[in-house]
Amino acid sequence: MKECTSAISKLFEYLDQELDIKDTETFERHIELCRNCFDRFDFEKALRERVKNSNTGAEPSEACKVRIQNILKKFDS
Ligand SMILES: [Zn+2]
Numbered sequence: 001m002k003e004c005t006s007a008i009s010k011l012f013e014y015l016d017q018e019l020d021i022k023d024t025e026t027f028e029r030h031i032e033l034c035r036n037c038f039d040r041f042d043f044e045k046a047l048r049e050r051v052k053n054s055n056t057g058a059e060p061s062e063a064c065k066v067r068i069q070n071i072l073k074k075f076d077s
Pocket residue numbers: 003004005007030034035036037038
């Protein structure tokens with residue numbers, strides 16, 4: 001339980017790559033073994049990636065959709 005608390009407290013620093021090597025290893029080892037913390041980590045990571053993608057605007061969803069449609073058209077013919 002104490003390990004979970006300390007893992008979760010490092011989660012955001014881990015995502016920001018602000019942990020030193022030792023803490024990174026401790027964190028990674030813990031989420032490999034702990035399903036609860038892995039789920040939490042996975043959720044935060046996905047959330048963060050979604051926010052990052054919507055902020056940059058480098059890949060507007062409309063352009064992305066068109067590209068996917070074009071790829072699908074190739075497979076249709
Ligand atoms: Zn845990």
